[in-house]
Amino acid sequence: MLATTSPISYRQLPLRLYQIGPKFRDELKTRFGLMRAKEFLMKDMYSFDVSEETARETYSIVSAAYDRLFKQLEVPFVKVNAATGMMGGSVSHEYHYISPVGEDTLLQCSSCGFAGNSEVLDVKPGSPVSCPSCKGSDLKEVRGVEVAHTFLLGDKYSKPLGATFLNTSGKPQSLVMGCYGIGISRVIAAALEVLSSEQELHWPRLLAPYDVCLIGPKQGSKEQPAAEVIENELLLQVGELCGQQELLHDDRKELTIGKRLLEAKRLGHPLIIVVGAKAAHQGSPKLEVHLSKGEKLELDINEALKLIADYSQHKESLLKGIFPQDTQERISDSVGHQL
Ligand SMILES: [Zn+2]
The missing domain is CATH 3.30.930.10 (Bira Bifunctional Protein; Domain 2)
Structure with missing residues (x-):
């Protein structure tokens, strides 16, 4: 042209x-x-x-x-x-x-x-x-x-x-x-x-469709009333930490937690937070947090929020071009001399 x-x-x-x-x-x-x-x-x-x-x-x-x-x-x-x-x-x-x-x-x-x-x-x-x-x-x-x-x-x-x-x-x-x-x-x-593995997708952080998937209690379960209070609280707080567009709320309450968790893992959401029976514990409610590659943590609410904040922080660093684990340096160096 x-x-x-x-x-x-x-x-x-x-x-x-x-x-x-x-x-x-x-x-x-x-x-x-x-x-x-x-x-x-x-x-x-x-x-x-x-x-x-x-x-x-x-x-x-x-x-x-x-x-x-x-x-x-x-x-x-x-x-x-x-x-x-x-x-x-x-x-x-x-x-x-x-x-x-x-x-x-x-x-x-x-x-x-x-x-x-x-x-x-x-x-x-x-x-x-x-x-x-x-x-x-x-x-x-x-x-x-x-x-x-x-x-x-x-x-x-x-x-x-x-x-x-x-x-x-x-x-x-x-x-x-x-x-x-x-x-x-x-x-x-x-x-x-x-x-990824045969069972689960695993996304690069910056390409994952969502950062967090939140799964609440099943409709009609005995933990539902108490767990839902925490679920609603998390919807606000998590949304504030990572941005509403990065939070997927699986509110299909007619499905069991297990079924929704299985689907969430297959889709490879980086952080899956389950608000289930343990969240209904008086005094020390616990959340189940599933990370990719099968890792599972039991955290209280503040610890879970800290994890999400760290995740968002890491993404922000990547976008700014700050690389916490600079694993590619040696590769760039090895070809740099040819330019
Ligand atoms: Zn060599």
């Missing part, structure tokens, strides 16, 4: 254009639910710069944003060097979730965390491969699901297409491009694939 519009000026650069929309691919074998489907949601962006140098700056800025996003999701990821060498100085990285259902083969170094696509690492049959980052020899093969990709394209497309800008002396010059994509629906499917 930039090739057909009247030439833009260097003053308008850098230019970064993105879109989020459905893509269609005629997959012969659709597999793994949303992971490999004929229709998927994709974010893609194209960047246009005046020089290789500024294009590399753009590449660093966008890559840093991608790194931050994948850290925010708290799903272990690897960033692999995918440079193809088809054009001088080109740079390309892929972001992968490690999963047996992945379709790419990656080699990961046990010592420093470096990971590379097996094609890029120049693997010769029969000969030992060493890690390009630390020269270690303990590389193991893992399967990866590609969830994002970044390319520095240079003038590979702008030159043949005649996509130019007017430089400082008013002469047309080829735009230097970059291209960046995130498979949005694939990130969701692959994150769930990596984190």
Whole structure:
């Protein structure tokens, strides 16, 4: 498109254009639910710069944003060097979730965390491969699901297409491009694939539909009157702590607590709070709190509220880009030197 519009000026650069929309691919074998489907949601962006140098700056800025996003999701990821060498100085990285259902083969170094696509690492049959980052020899093969990709394209497309800008002396010059994509629906499917079990979903905190699911007593049970007082109190307090939109109240009181709890666990709500028989205890009411991965706690009301407050606090930190468990640092470091 930039090739057909009247030439833009260097003053308008850098230019970064993105879109989020459905893509269609005629997959012969659709597999793994949303992971490999004929229709998927994709974010893609194209960047246009005046020089290789500024294009590399753009590449660093966008890559840093991608790194931050994948850290925010708290799903272990690897960033692999995918440079193809088809054009001088080109740079390309892929972001992968490690999963047996992945379709790419990656080699990961046990010592420093470096990971590379097996094609890029120049693997010769029969000969030992060493890690390009630390020269270690303990590389193991893992399967990866590609969830994002970044390319520095240079003038590979702008030159043949005649996509130019007017430089400082008013002469047309080829735009230097970059291209960046995130498979949005694939990130969701692959994150769930990596984190969940056969019995229960497990969501990244920032993607979970709700933070808290509150389950009250069954209609007609003997604990109902006393437990309902606490249930109503919690509806207010929990809503204030995490926001009403993050609280799911399962008020299907005609169903047993057990039935509703089973469904809540399958859906993978991060915090499930049951206000049942023990909540009706005079003097020391207790709540049952179910965390994902089968962990169950018996807490009094203040302890439960503290847990919810901590959870919300953690989410807020993630959104601000503060990472309490900075597990991805070594991976970013190991590829940083290639930029
Ligand atoms: Zn290494």
